[in-house]
Amino acid sequence: MMRIAYVTADRGIPVFGEKGASIHIQEMIRAFGKLGHEVRVIAARRGDGGDTALNVEEVRASITGTDRAEKERAAMAQADAMAARLISLYREWPFDMIYERYSLWSAAGCRAARSLGVPVITEVNAPLVKEQSAFRSLVCEDEARAIEAKVLAGSDALAAVSRQMGDYLTGAGAAPARVHVIGNAVDTAQFHPGVPPMQTADIPENAFVVGFTGSLKMWHGVDTLLQAFRAFRAEEPRAHLLICGDGPKRGWIDGFVVGAGLADAVTMAGWVDHGALPGLIARMDVATAPYPAAEDHYFSPLKLYEYLAMGRPVLASDIGQTSELLSGSAAAQLLSPGDVGALAAALRDLCADPARRAAMSAEAANEGACHDWTRNAARVVEIAQGKRAAA
Template identity: 45%
Template sequence: MTAPTTDPVTATGDPRATVRRAAYVSVDPGVPVFGRKGSSVHVQAVLRELVRAGVEVHVVTTRRGGDVPADLAGIAVHEVPVARSATTAEREKALQVADGRVGALLDTLRAAGPLDLVYERYSLWGRAATGWARDAGVPSVLEVNAPLVAEQRTHRELVDEAGAERCARAAIGAATAVVAVSRPVATWAAERAGSRSGHVHVLSNGVDTARITPAPAGRAPASGAARDAFTVLFVGTLKPWHGLDVLVDAFADVRRRVPRARLLLVGDGPEREAVLDRARALGAGDAVTSTGAVAPAEIPPLLHRADVAVAPYPALDDFYFSPLKVYEYLAAGLPVVASAVGELPGALGHGSTGRLVPPGDPTALADALVDLAREPRARTVLGARAREAAVERHDWSVVVDRALAHAGVTTHTAVGAAVGAARPGEAHRG
């Protein structure tokens, strides 16, 4: 098996074919294309870059989600119905039947005009799109965000595991290029690619640096906080694998040493009440603000209320994530304190844009936060480096162009090359 390659990548050789008309396929009903989930934000980010480049985009999905955002209004949405089911086994079969309809839909799209690209977000029962693209001679990108077979078996319920494995192998094996969000995910995909494991590449998540920017000078303090408050920010679903217990313990320590400290929790989830109860029990409840669930459009102003952002993940055996939140922190010009696990050291430039601490260690996390509370100059330097890294390496325009390069195609505006011209001076903000 050939080891998956790691970006950055530079296209070489013959000029790449131009993408003018593309199909984006997502048949995972757990991912509402126009929803609020992190996966939905990811989908919309890729769509947005294609639209910005002038590509005519057709979305094929089993779950539309909500209304199409105004800047994506030109996208055509083709919904694939999924039959109702009473059991998990019936649900799995219904999703396979739904995926089987994708080929005919792509035939219809191609009959109306040439398709230059099929871009699919890997789903547990999706195999038709990349197979159709291979047979039609159309370049395809399969984006793999998680080892879904193992994830479904471990955290939910999976009846036909062998069938799910066959779908994974078929989809991965047929794609022109497979882009995985982390090295563990790429390894998982390469193991299922057979002789085509060399077509699997590591490509981390990205961020829209035009939408998320550093706070303007003289930003307002967090609600209820003094103007000189030191605000620590966490964004994400409030679930156990985000290390929220460690965060609260660390923050209570920070609060004792930095009385002006505040903790802003953005997001909702099953751990919300437990987190707030823990903060109250430790005497820090009055310094914690929890926003609950918010729409993606509400995230930028909340980032502007922070001085430091955190990603306190525990030491998970299967840490295969590429957290969107971290790239949003960077784009906002925030210094980041994160656990030294998985892809996070690389995302933070091994300490050049933030501080790395041992996972599961509230004392180390608190010490890093207190140091930054007491060193505003260090926060400024780290924040400027964070913004520069976000623009130059993690902007979605760069990420999408790299994905397309692996499939041998590009957009007619040369997305990656255009980022500097489209956003002049951005690398020096922060």
């Protein structure tokens, strides 16, 4: 049994939140616990409610900010406070490793680990400096790059969420031997083919349900999905679209649905409690992940693993980790990213072929069962134990 200090320093990602990043945090903490390890969480933001069985401590810095530069420096002060808390925590509860979810302004885990002489593994889900400078605002860029460099050099191991993310890390200077690709996963006790479909009043019993879960953002391909569904619905009156999620594209979707005359054929479920999601996925006859073309598609889609574990036939873009996971698999049909016509045709073909859907469902369930969060946690522990033995 190990004692694990889990660190998450991004105030934009509460431990107990609804989005994928929060689910990822919760699931990894639970997975460590299921394996018999003791976990204490040091977080910049706890969030509301949540599982009281998870030991989560919120640590905040006294410095706050209003403009962009002040907010960035406040985030750095936050990381300083978290590093200090890790060191004081060790005195009262000596832990065996630090596991930090990389955030833009924090090298707290690396700093504390160096002081304490314990291994630190940093989970990296996105090239945050690159994203922030390209799509948002980044005032203290030199400091952000210095923190990234410290994390890449100071982590005993880096858990990259995809091969593409791993390539970014090695290209940025991380030693290849310290980079380990550990994709996302699913709680197979919660998501499995035996979950009964959730019946909703606005979806007819005989509907052929096309499904999507996740954030409604431009890089998730909801525009491609809506256009393909419109073409499919024109030929198949039983077609119904179920979208579980919310985000910046919600207004565009609502307008498209009205303009296309699809109001009675589309259900917008909004953000759904993660515990209710399996029943809604079970209601889907086909589940979609229609990502558009992208130069750097480094994502490891949670939705994909949840679809598979539920035994849903999957239509997904032939891109990034999705291609690597499902190429050649009967669980999914991979399509050219952004190809509306191909997605509409695939929907028509699957609707007309229940035998193929059944075969895809069986293969999806088999594949999904291989990606439980506990396997990810076990691999992290194995890596950490190897680092401790070599020290």
